[in-house]
Amino acid sequence: MTTRPFHRDWLERRMIAEGVDGPWVAHRELVEDREYSTVFHVVLRYGDGFWRLEYQLSNASDQDVDHWFNQVEIEATQVWPAAAAHIVWQDTPPLAGGGSTSCTWTDEEGMTKVCQDPAPWIVVYQTGAMARKTDLCDVHVTTAMLAPHCGVREVRKR
Ligand SMILES: [Zn+2]
Numbered sequence: 001m002t003t004r005p006f007h008r009d010w011l012e013r014r015m016i017a018e019g020v021d022g023p024w025v026a027h028r029e030l031v032e033d034r035e036y037s038t039v040f041h042v043v044l045r046y047g048d049g050f051w052r053l054e055y056q057l058s059n060a061s062d063q064d065v066d067h068w069f070n071q072v073e074i075e076a077t078q079v080w081p082a083a084a085a086h087i088v089w090q091d092t093p094p095l096a097g098g099g100s101t102s103c104t105w106t107d108e109e110g111m112t113k114v115c116q117d118p119a120p121w122i123v124v125y126q127t128g129a130m131a132r133k134t135d136l137c138d139v140h141v142t143t144a145m146l147a148p149h150c151g152v153r154e155v156r157k158r
Helices: 008-013 138-146
Strands: 003-007 025-033 037-046 049-058 073-079 102-106 112-118 121-127 130-136 152-157
Touching: 003 008, 003 049, 008 073, 102 130, 102 138, 112 138, 121 138, 130 138, 138 152
Parallel strands: none
Antiparallel strands: 003 073, 025 037, 037 049, 049 073, 102 112, 121 130, 121 152
């Protein structure tokens, strides 16, 4: 691991912690949400390399935190870009012929359980203004319809 210090004056002049992305900022990332501050990593282009530093922002307008953790010389770690798998989050694809969605049911205590059985039933619950949809198996769709407290609004087959 190679490190080098950055002087806080250098960082403050370029307003790195204030979110200014000059030509030297290659990457920023939220790494930790603490009680009073949020910690970020920033990767700077400097010299012939990339350097990762940590800074924090206050979580409240009336709560001051030092961006650079009260350090004068902030230690940076040398890093290099690497290609990585990129995960995207997409809607559940429509299911053909009954499908393989597992039954997710709610027990008497209101706990959500997954029973793993195929779930051809779609049940919509209504609580006040909130509607919630769940997939249920043949057994648990009966349980849901027999429980008067849980506010079933709609039951239909997939
Ligand atoms: Zn079930």
